[in-house]
Amino acid sequence: MNLQNGTIGEKAEAEPSSSNKGGFWSWLKKLVTTRNGDASLKESLEEVIEEFEAEDSSLREEERSIIKNTLAFGDKRVDEIMVPRADIIAVEASTGFEELMQVFRQASTSRLPVYRESLDEVIAMVHIKDVFKAFASREAEDGELPPLKSLHRPILFVPPSMRLMDILVKMQATHIHMALVVDEYGGTDGLVTIEDLVEQIVGDIEDEHDIVAEELLSELPGGRLRADARLTIEELEDLLSLDLLPDEQDDDVDTLGGLVFTLAGSIPHVGEIVEHDNGLRFEIIEGDERRIKTILIHRPKPETMPPNNQAAGGDSGNGD
Known part of the structure; x- marks a missing residue:
């Protein structure tokens, strides 16, 4: 849904108001007039969406989907979307540089947790950008590859009951985009990245580096x-x-x-x-x-x- 460059505004001008009843611009206007002091914004959104679903609306399916997903986002918990412990790909703290690069290549991910002895003792994360920078510097200077410890970045630790909106705000404030989900005893339950959060609103994200998953x-x-x-x-x-x-x-x-x-x-x-x-x-x-x-x-x-x-x-x- 493109809200920039006047896309919505241009559509509203191009269509007469009498024929734009189902348009997205009209939908937003209806939302404003529907809301009152006794109803929350979320309740108003849900009511308007239900009403327009029953009409011949020009509000596109992907637009409705994003709005619905956004409404549901605030009610979801971390443990509903986290990557379970058994599926976490991580590296041990003593992993060598060459092996680290191999793990990144096979995992096709941009961040990896770093642990000591077991996943219950995650100490940091490593970002593929830092790995490439270090490798490029070694090539340019013909020097040695750095130890993994020099590439460590901080990682967040959150409880499974944490709301998605809260963890998103925390990631934005700290600029740390990976969180380990830990139980009450400090054990690792799962993992959440900022991409996981965004996908809850816009759907699955696959970039040019992703390996398309096999059908389930x-x-x-x-x-x-x-x-x-x-x-x-x-x-x-x-x-x-x-x-x-x-x-x-x-x-x-x-x-x-x-x-x-x-x-x-x-x-x-x-x-x-x-x-x-x-x-x-x-x-x-x-x-x-x-x-x-x-x-x-x-x-x-x-x-x-x-x-x-x-x-x-x-x-x-x-x-x-």
Whole structure:
């Protein structure tokens, strides 16, 4: 949404006011007149968005999405968006310069946490800009590469319950754009960067240096599905037209990996098959002692499915 160079203003001038009812400029005017002393700005925004969604509005989908995401941003907590501990890529404090450059190359990220002994003792972060500067200086002066310690930058430490707006303000004030999420005992729970925060408003950001992530779900011959354990339950339920969780667990389990862990009662081993009451079978094809990574989903034959699920899965085929 371009608010600069008069984009919105030009659009408003180009369209007569009588025909601009659904336009973004008109939307903003309506917001101003809708708000009153008894309603908060957020409530007013939500009401206006709902009203304009029901109309033939020229407010673009991406504009509505950004506004909605901004409204939701203030209510979200750090632990809802953080990179979980198991997925954190970091370097040990004694890592050599050459190895550090290799980690940056493979991780395709601009910042890395630095730790001593374990991720529960993160002491700093290192930025790829500093690494390249040091490397360029060595090349120019034909000198030695510096130790990792000389490249350390400070890192923030925040609790998992911290609101996203608060951590964003803290990052802006300190100019530190990486935060380690720590629990009440000082252990590492996860990691959040300023890019993670921005993506909550504008959606996924991929620049020219990003490696496009593999799809979390792919269909294989025979109706089987190969799925990343991070696939959300909501996405899988939509695809299969099945309800995979009882109502009392809907708020407790978010991912396919969490579902399989819940069904098994422990972290299943590679090759183990976990069965669901509706006939689905989840085969672990990649993982370790700490987490499930990739799952092969076997869909049952229509005649073997419970009666209430046959219509949804009747064309799915046999997973064996």
